[in-house]
Amino acid sequence: MKKVAVVFNGGTITMKIDERLQAAVPSLSSDEIMSKVTGIEGFAEIETYTFSNMPSPHMTPDKMLELSKYIKKLIDREDIAGAVVTHGTDTLEETAYFLDLTLNTEKPVVVTGAMRNGSELGYDGPANLSASICTVISDESRNRGVLVCMNGELNSAAEVTKANSMALNAFRTPNFGPIGMVDDNKVLFYRESLDKQYLDIDKVDSKVTLIKCTAGMDSTLIDYCIERKVDGIVIEAFGRGNIPPYMVESVKRAIDSNVAVVVVSRCFEGRVCDSYGYHGGGKELRDLGAIFGDTLPGQKARIKLMVALSKTKELNKVKDFFENGLYNI
DSSP: OOEEEEEEEOSGGGEEEETTTTEEEEOOOHHHHHTTSTTGGGTOEEEEEEEEOOOGGGOOHHHHHHHHHHHHHHHTSTTEEEEEEEOOTTSHHHHHHHHHHHOOOSSOEEEEOOSSOTTSTTOOHHHHHHHHHHHHHOGGGTTSOEEEEETTEEEETTTOEEOOSSOTTOEEOTTTOOSEEEETTEEEEOSOOOOOOOOOOSSOOOOEEEEEOOTTOOSHHHHHHHHTTOSEEEEEEBTTTBOOGGGHHHHHHHHHTTOEEEEEESSSSOOOOSOOOSTTSHHHHHHHTOEEOTTOOHHHHHHHHHHHHHHOOOHHHHHHHHHTTTSOO
């Protein structure tokens, strides 16, 4: 029987309603949660660990790196088949993607959580845990990077996003859909995920800002970022990667100041491309030296840029990390 490390890291899965506050707060221990995952001892040997009990809005990039190193120590053990990591759903996709970029292992690492707390009818935490454990012990789960398992669906950490604030199927993969599912405790994969990327980092460069484009936006925010000496800026642009003309000069100033500027789309689906040649269009931004982020949403492009800049400040290498195989570079 395979041994699985289950690392508890807070989130709704550990919460119940506080009668005084009439709101959910961290309450459940790892043992209390695992006691609700009935029958799992017939599938795997479980070792539980508690990394934190924090709500996911409290997660930081430095904590993500600490968690990555914590998991690495566990999965480096020969007797551990893989790891399940719990996480609050608000920032789950960012941490899962950070782990995907910073862990280099054939063993399955599965991130899960809950959309309902332990006081609500239909508490989904135990079901998500059991499906995640079944995923880790499946031989088919090896060499697939970090996976996210929620509501019986398996998504790649590199692709998934939280698409609904309350639904049990909140985690979805725009453009491509899930890569598999867990049905009757059996793991089924229907497609491959994107090629996995990996960077070995010892620290996190967290001076990366995310800016969302809106109609008529000017250079104020980008100029402020330049003044604050950030290392990178992610711009959630319109459509295929276009911005208001009033922002263009500040993008040029940022790139001339050796600030990495990554352009993604604020659209839920689709990728950015240099399709438009008017002032503020993607072609102009690309000619200025902006980096294109393919289908990544802004919050995950920020994670990727943090990891890249933690490894190198050379913009051509950062560009290669984002664009190689996706654009002509």
